[in-house]
Amino acid sequence: MFITITLICFCSWSLAGGCGVEVKSVFITEGDSVTLESALAEIQSDDLIMWRFGAKKEILLATYSRKDNKAETVYGSDGRFRDRLQLDSQTGSLIITNSRISDSGLYTVTSINSDIPLNTFNITVYVCLPLPDIIRDCSSSEQYCSVVCSVVNVSAVSLSWYKGNSVLSSISVSDLSISLSLPLEVEYQDNNTYSCVINNPISNQTTRLDINILCQICPGCCGFTEAVIRLALSALVGVATVAVLVYDISSRRSDQKREQEIREIS
Structure with missing residues (x-):
């Protein structure tokens, strides 16, 4: 029985950042700010708080020593968090501003006064959605x-x-x-x-x-309705063309007749 409990505890530590520590899921949109609570009401006088990023807690982000009254933000080895981290000196909570897609991942806060992590967060950052x-x-x-x-x-x-x-x-x-x-x-x-x-x-x-x-008739469509409309337009154009021709011929004949009458009078 003791071996079984030990194995379960080991698995919990690997997946959640510590034995019995629940991983809290956080979903935010790119550009948002988020506060990750340390779970402490107040940092003790001899305590040292450390925030790390990554599945293996490989990237140190921030530390706070109550004894030295000193807070330090490291920004990570690649500088991805530069000028975007703030640490609450009272509680040790971490604030991430102007979040990015690359901020998605595990965040763990530990204390030298505790054998297990104080809190572990799994952050997922989503892009701003476009209008369809x-x-x-x-x-x-x-x-x-x-x-x-x-x-x-x-x-x-x-x-x-x-x-x-x-x-x-x-x-x-x-x-x-x-x-x-x-x-x-x-x-x-x-x-x-x-x-x-x-x-x-x-x-x-x-x-x-x-x-x-x-859903109106659009250019390039070849449906029956559009065919009827095109036929009607063609007919109108044809009638207009014939009318112009008839008027032109009639006008010419009228001019010719008037000229002939003038010649006869002369």
């Missing part, structure tokens, strides 16, 4: 209007078409930064509400489809 773009696909049939919703350079998101509050179709991408597109066909006289939504675990962006504006 809806465009008309001019290969529409006579009955349906085809549209496409798209977003570019996204990762860890889902793109979905909604009819009211119901999902019609959806597509997702994990960590790769790619472009997504999702087609939809609606009837021209459809009065339902359609919207395209991009979302991640903490935010979303929505673009609504306006059928009356977007």
Whole structure:
């Protein structure tokens, strides 16, 4: 029994940063600030607080010694956190400002007065979501209007078409930064509400489809309705051309007759 408990404790230490220490998940958007609590109400007089970053706690970020009354931010070996870290001298909590995607990972705070980490956080930083773009696909049939919703350079998101509050179709991408597109066909006289939504675990962006504006006859479409309109326009142009010709011939004949009458009088 003792061996079993020891193994479980060892696994907890490896995964969570310490035996019995829970890893707290934190989700933020790029550019946000976040405060990581040390779990201390106040740092003791003989204590030394250390914040580290990485799965193996390999990057030292900040330290605070109550005995020396000295706080120091190290920014990490590669300087990625430069000018973006603040340490609370009262509690030892760490503040990260202007967060970046590269800030995602494990953060652990330890104390020389404790054999286990005080707190461990797993931060995931998401990019700011763009507004989905809806465009008309001019290969529409006579009955349906085809549209496409798209977003570019996204990762860890889902793109979905909604009819009211119901999902019609959806597509997702994990960590790769790619472009997504999702087609939809609606009837021209459809009065339902359609919207395209991009979302991640903490935010979303929505673009609504306006059928009356977007689903109009578009250049390059060859449907029956457009053919009728083109035929009607061609007929109008033809009638106008004939009218001009008739007027021109009639005007010339009138001028010739007037000239002949003048000659006879002379």
